[in-house]
Structures are given as C-alpha cells and as structure tokens.
Amino acid sequence: MTAPSAAGTTLIEILTARLGPAYVLTAADDLEGHVTEARGLYRGEAMAVVRPKDRDEVAFVLRECGKAGVPVVPQGGNTGLVGGGVPYGGVVMSLTRLDGIREIDPVNATVTVEAGAILKAVQDAASEAGYLFPLSLASEGSCRIGGNLATNAGGTAVLRYGNMRDLTLGLEVVLADGRVWDGLKGLRKDNTGYDLKDLFIGSEGTLGIITAAVLKLFPKPHARVTAFIGCEAPYDALKVFQRLRESAGDQLTAFEYMPEFGIEIVLKHMPGSLRPLAEKHNSYALIELSSPQKDADLQGQLEAVLGECFEEGLVQDAVIGASEAQSQALWGLREHLSEVQRMEGGSIKHDVAVPVSRVAEFIDVATKACEAEMEGVRVCAFGHFGDGNIHFNLSQPVGMDKSTYLAEWERFNRIVHDIVHGMNGSISAEHGIGLIKRDELTLYKDAVALDLMRSVKRALDPQNILNPGKVVAIGEGGPTALPTKAG
Structure with a gap:
C-alpha cells in the first residue's frame, strides 16, 4: 500500500x-x-x-x-x-455501520433504511411487517442498500417491480463538499423541479454519497407457481414470454432464460442439482407467477398458456414445481449459474440490454458471431428476458490457457457490443460502468450525453474527489489506464 x-x-x-x-x-x-x-x-x-x-x-x-x-x-x-x-x-x-432500518410506514407502503443495511435484512424487516421488498440478487446476504442504489441494481424481479430506481422514492445524500441533501420524502408525486434522486441512483458514488433512502414496499404474494420449460430456440422462448405477459399481466413475476450449456455446468458443479426435464433442449426458461390473492389459480392459468404453446410447438417439455422445495430446486438452477462459470476457466462477461422484441435475435446473432471468431468458445447467454437484459458470457475453450483466452476480452467486447449498439441497446444493463466499461462507454454513448454527464460531475464534484476515474474520466485523479484483467 x-x-x-x-x-x-x-x-x-x-x-x-x-x-x-x-x-x-x-x-x-x-x-x-x-x-x-x-x-x-x-x-x-x-x-x-x-x-x-x-x-x-x-x-x-x-x-x-x-x-x-x-x-x-x-x-x-x-x-x-x-x-x-x-x-x-x-x-x-x-458505510457498514450505517445499517439502521429507521421506519416502516405500512399505510404509505414504504421503508426508510440507511445505506449500510444489508439487502436481506431489509427484505426480512419488510416481511415481518407483512410486506414485500422485491429486490432480489444472488448477493443479497452481503450486498448493501447503498451499493444497490449506486449501481441501480436489477435482479430477477425487475419484470414485475422494476430496478432500484423504480423502487426508490427519496434519498439522503452527502455531497462532495460535506453538505447534506435531505430528500427523504416518501412521495409518489412531487413536481417541485428536477428529480435530483435520479442523479445519484446509478452514479456509482461519483456525485455524492447516499446515506439513507425511502423505498417502496408491496403486498406479499400469497400464491405462487414456478415452472421450467424447454424450447428449441430463444425465439420460441420469447413467444412464450409474450403469451404469458398478455395472459398474466403483472402476475408474471419472472421469466429467466438459460441455455443448455448453463444447465450442464450447474449440474456438473453444484452437488444435489437435478436435470428438471427428461431430455436436453437448446433453450430453457424459468417462469414464476405470483399474486397477493390467496385463492388465485395461477397454476391453472400457467397450464392453460403452456398447453397452447405445446400444441404450437413452442414448448417441447415443461415441469411445474409441485411443492415449495421443488420450486426452490428449479430456482437453484438459475441462481447458481453465475458462480459455476468460474469453474469452467476464464469467462469473458457482458451485461447488456436490447429491446425485449430483439432479445432472441441478439442471442442468436451474437452467439454465431463469437463462435465464428474462436473455435470452441462456449457461449453462456442467460438472464432476464422480460426486461431485455442478457448476461452474454463466454467460457474459454476446453484446454485453452486461461490468461491467453482472457487477453481476447477487448476483441470480444467489440463483437458483442457492436451488435448490441446496432440493436439500439446498452452495454451495461444492471452492473454499472465502474472501471471495466469506462473507456468502452466512450465508444457507444451519445457524445452529447457524455458531455452532459461530465458537466454534472464537475458541477457536483469540482475537485474530483468522489470515486475519481470511475464511470467518466474527468481531468486528473483516479486511474488513467485500466489494470490488466485477472480472471
């Protein structure tokens, strides 16, 4: 040091x-x-x-x-x-000492929490009060609300509830000069000028330090059904999603896409994991419907839509969780997918978004482009079909040296991000920019937008002392070159 x-x-x-x-x-x-x-x-x-x-x-x-x-x-x-x-x-x-849950307002359906509160603790506090805080991430037992806000975290329930920007009503922020903006209002309507909170959500600590937030709560789901389906191609899975969205509306809580390679490595590396369907399929989707109504016939609704999709050849096989344990086992196939990729060697990762209407096309086109670029590269494209966010990750060819493979990161960035940009998408959907995409952002972000971002940064942090060198580079301060990627 x-x-x-x-x-x-x-x-x-x-x-x-x-x-x-x-x-x-x-x-x-x-x-x-x-x-x-x-x-x-x-x-x-x-x-x-x-x-x-x-x-x-x-x-x-x-x-x-x-x-x-x-x-x-x-x-x-x-x-x-x-x-x-x-x-x-x-x-x-x-900010780990700022971990208090200040207030739960059941009538306003809000919870006021400090930035250091662990996400799982906020979920539990909401549940004890009879409500749901719906943000759900693999790291929810250790990630904290301030970081969730700073990165505008998404997760598996964005389809129904939105990301952190959608879940936030007010913020308390300490500015670079030590002044405090007290915006802790639990208002759903406030037209008194610029919406300042949205400047800080997703800013990765470069504009101010969030110390507390007012977050939305929702009715607890009392009925839930989970299904796992196998399809021939992502195009078929997208059609199933569209049918379910039209039929179930807001009851469609999650629609998570996974490829066969992803299921294979979960089964290989996670003890106790079981293949959910008798045969292998090219594409899979994990589906969840939920409702606050205890007597909602979600399974009947789901079976009706899937039955129609079977008849049309969109779904090749399906299973519905018959118990909470079975549903959790189905979710485990999705939740373990991120962590098992490292066990297959080097992984070049892309967190991207395209319009929902083009998500299947993106997976198809980008997969073919990457496979044509390197023999044996293994595409693991998975994620949130309902909001167009795909984690387009590339595992190294079997037997290839890891460091040699990871040296190709920038080459694959260009292939994948060019395709995303051509589809009017985003090179960062829910993980942020940080260091890894700071310079990449200048290749794809609108020049006027970048100029506005730098202007905001200079206005709120003229000394450039808040997390310098991240998101956008401003003058001196922070790293000027990215360190070598290590794995």
Missing part, C-alpha cells in the same frame, strides 16, 4: 480524532478486503479505511478530505462486478 504523505498523515490524525481509532484503519491486513473487488479483476490501494457511524460523520470525512484534496471511494458490501468500488489511493469510506 502507498504510505500517506505528510498531509495524508495529518488527515488521518484529524479523522481519527473525530471517528475514533477503531474506525480509521491503516494496517495492511485491515485494508486488504477493501482494495479488491468480487471477481478479482482489479486490485487498488488506499491510505485508510474509515467507518463513519452516521450522516454527520460522513459529512465530516468528506469536508476534511476535500480540504486535503484526498479522494474518497464509498463502499458497501463490496460485491460489485465492474471495479466501481476499487480505490486507487485516497480513503475508502465503508
């Missing part, structure tokens, strides 16, 4: 005097878990990790770091996938 300068040493002393020595960490062992990210792609450095207890201490740290010209990188659960929380010098601000 880089040793702090004399000015840095003075800053550490000032922060320690306010926060206490237990909450200003400088030892290498204490910094270790804060200078790398979940996938191990990046490793950075920091002079200290500070752990403020409340909004006022967050503001104090930002004011003092601003005076010293020292960057601040906010972190929650550090479960991000794009290098957005990796520090390159300066101070890491861990």
Whole structure:
C-alpha cells in the first residue's frame, strides 16, 4: 500500500480524532478486503479505511478530505462486478455501520433504511411487517442498500417491480463538499423541479454519497407457481414470454432464460442439482407467477398458456414445481449459474440490454458471431428476458490457457457490443460502468450525453474527489489506464 504523505498523515490524525481509532484503519491486513473487488479483476490501494457511524460523520470525512484534496471511494458490501468500488489511493469510506432500518410506514407502503443495511435484512424487516421488498440478487446476504442504489441494481424481479430506481422514492445524500441533501420524502408525486434522486441512483458514488433512502414496499404474494420449460430456440422462448405477459399481466413475476450449456455446468458443479426435464433442449426458461390473492389459480392459468404453446410447438417439455422445495430446486438452477462459470476457466462477461422484441435475435446473432471468431468458445447467454437484459458470457475453450483466452476480452467486447449498439441497446444493463466499461462507454454513448454527464460531475464534484476515474474520466485523479484483467 502507498504510505500517506505528510498531509495524508495529518488527515488521518484529524479523522481519527473525530471517528475514533477503531474506525480509521491503516494496517495492511485491515485494508486488504477493501482494495479488491468480487471477481478479482482489479486490485487498488488506499491510505485508510474509515467507518463513519452516521450522516454527520460522513459529512465530516468528506469536508476534511476535500480540504486535503484526498479522494474518497464509498463502499458497501463490496460485491460489485465492474471495479466501481476499487480505490486507487485516497480513503475508502465503508458505510457498514450505517445499517439502521429507521421506519416502516405500512399505510404509505414504504421503508426508510440507511445505506449500510444489508439487502436481506431489509427484505426480512419488510416481511415481518407483512410486506414485500422485491429486490432480489444472488448477493443479497452481503450486498448493501447503498451499493444497490449506486449501481441501480436489477435482479430477477425487475419484470414485475422494476430496478432500484423504480423502487426508490427519496434519498439522503452527502455531497462532495460535506453538505447534506435531505430528500427523504416518501412521495409518489412531487413536481417541485428536477428529480435530483435520479442523479445519484446509478452514479456509482461519483456525485455524492447516499446515506439513507425511502423505498417502496408491496403486498406479499400469497400464491405462487414456478415452472421450467424447454424450447428449441430463444425465439420460441420469447413467444412464450409474450403469451404469458398478455395472459398474466403483472402476475408474471419472472421469466429467466438459460441455455443448455448453463444447465450442464450447474449440474456438473453444484452437488444435489437435478436435470428438471427428461431430455436436453437448446433453450430453457424459468417462469414464476405470483399474486397477493390467496385463492388465485395461477397454476391453472400457467397450464392453460403452456398447453397452447405445446400444441404450437413452442414448448417441447415443461415441469411445474409441485411443492415449495421443488420450486426452490428449479430456482437453484438459475441462481447458481453465475458462480459455476468460474469453474469452467476464464469467462469473458457482458451485461447488456436490447429491446425485449430483439432479445432472441441478439442471442442468436451474437452467439454465431463469437463462435465464428474462436473455435470452441462456449457461449453462456442467460438472464432476464422480460426486461431485455442478457448476461452474454463466454467460457474459454476446453484446454485453452486461461490468461491467453482472457487477453481476447477487448476483441470480444467489440463483437458483442457492436451488435448490441446496432440493436439500439446498452452495454451495461444492471452492473454499472465502474472501471471495466469506462473507456468502452466512450465508444457507444451519445457524445452529447457524455458531455452532459461530465458537466454534472464537475458541477457536483469540482475537485474530483468522489470515486475519481470511475464511470467518466474527468481531468486528473483516479486511474488513467485500466489494470490488466485477472480472471
């Protein structure tokens, strides 16, 4: 780690005097878990990790770091996938002590939580109050609300409930100069000027540090049915999705697409996993319908639509979970898919979105393009059909050297992202930009939009001390070149 300068040493002393020595960490062992990210792609450095207890201490740290010209990188659960929380010098601000659930308002159907609250804790608090907080991610036991907001997290229930931007009514944010914007209003209508909260949601800590939020709650589902279907091609799966959306409306909670290769590696690497259908199929979909009405005949509704799809040849086989345990086993095939890919060697990953009407076409065209580019590359395209978000991941050919394969990352980026751009899509659907797509963004984002983004950054953070070098590069500060991808 880089040793702090004399000015840095003075800053550490000032922060320690306010926060206490237990909450200003400088030892290498204490910094270790804060200078790398979940996938191990990046490793950075920091002079200290500070752990403020409340909004006022967050503001104090930002004011003092601003005076010293020292960057601040906010972190929650550090479960991000794009290098957005990796520090390159300066101070890491861990928000894990701001973990309170301040209020649940059952009539307004909202919960006010602090940024360091673990997502699962918020889900549980809502459930105890008789409500549902619907954001659901594989990392929900360790990711934190501030990070979910900073990356505009999505997950498996976006089809029904939307992403974090849709789930948020108000924010409390500490600005780069230490001022606090108190926007903690649980209002569903507020036309008093610009919607400031949307500036900070998805900004990855580059515009301000979110310390609390008012989030929407929903009625608990009392009826639920899960099905797993096999299809010949993604085009057929998309037609099934369209039928279900027309028939079930908002009761269609999830429609998750998976390829045969994805199912194979889950069965291979996850003990206890069972193939859900008797035969192999090229394409699969995990479907969930839910309703707050206890007597809703969701299974009958689902069976009717799937029956029609069978007759038309859109569905080749299907199974409906006969119990909660069976439904969870079906969901496990989807939920374990991300983690088992690393067991197949190097994985070049793309988190992209296209219009729902073109999602099957994208999978088909991009798969053929990548397979033509490298013999033996194994495409694992899966994700959220209902919102057009596909995780288009490429596992290395069997027997190929991992580092040699990963050196081709930029070449495959160009192939996949060019196709996405040609379909009027986005090169980042739910993981963010961070470091991994910062320079890539300049190739595909509208030039005027990039100029506006930089203008907003300069206006809110003129010293460029908030997570510098991430999302958009502004003058000096932060890394100027991406580190080598490690895996």
